[in-house]
Amino acid sequence: MVKLEVRCGLSVKLLDISDAQTLFSLVEANRSYLKEWLPWLDLTNSHLDSEAFIQSTHQQYHDGLGIMGGIYSDNSLVGMCGYHPIDKINRCANIGYWLAEKSQGQGIATTCVAYLVDYAFTELQLDQVSLSIAEHNYRSQAIATRLGLSRKGIKRDAEYLYDHFVNHICYSVNRTHWLERKAID
Structure with a gap:
């Protein structure tokens, strides 16, 4: 099992096929909330769709x-x-x-994203990490700003959300800037 321990009580784990129903149930319970920002919800209609997604994550990791x-x-x-x-x-x-909507506002996303940015630079030896965030998704923009990512520009009509296009704001950080900032903190 691939599991990244972000901090005590918080982890990012590669899901197993046996997690498909749990994932689908979480999506289903948050469908209307998530639809504001995510384009794939109409393609997730049963636990079989969650199984296919989980299989794709295994392939990506492999x-x-x-x-x-x-x-x-x-x-x-x-x-x-x-x-x-x-x-x-x-x-x-x-x-x-x-x-999930009930998990918002607890620092979970900020902590996980910070961990993955750090992991990208220290373990994966990447040089650049980006976040592409819907123009009016201010909570996600706040995460990028809190973590010190720089706003690089706007991608017009970046994503089609059900009945309209949304622009994305592109944020990024390079390894040198991240590690220098981390040394100061």
Whole structure:
């Protein structure tokens, strides 16, 4: 089992196929909340869709393209966090995440994203990490800002959400800046 211990009581774990129903139930319970920012909810209609997703995360990990795992807080699945497939040639990655609505506001996403940024630079030897955040998703923008990622620009019509396009704000940090900032903190 692949499990990253973020801190006591908080981890990111590669899900097993046996976790498909739990993942689907979490998505189902948060469907209307998550639909504001995530485009894939209409494609997730049963635990079989969650199984297919979990299989894709295993393939991504097996191919050396990074972990996309379940966020576990006190042994309960509360969301997902990880790397959209790592670009090995350019030594960079984009991090994606989502949390159940009831798990918001506890620092879980900020802590997990910080861990994955650090892991990307110290363990995976990447040089750049990015977050691509919907223009009006102010909570996610606050995470990027808190962690010291720089706003690099806006990608117009970056994502189609059900009946409209949304712009994304691109944030990034390079290894040198992250490690220098970490040394100061």
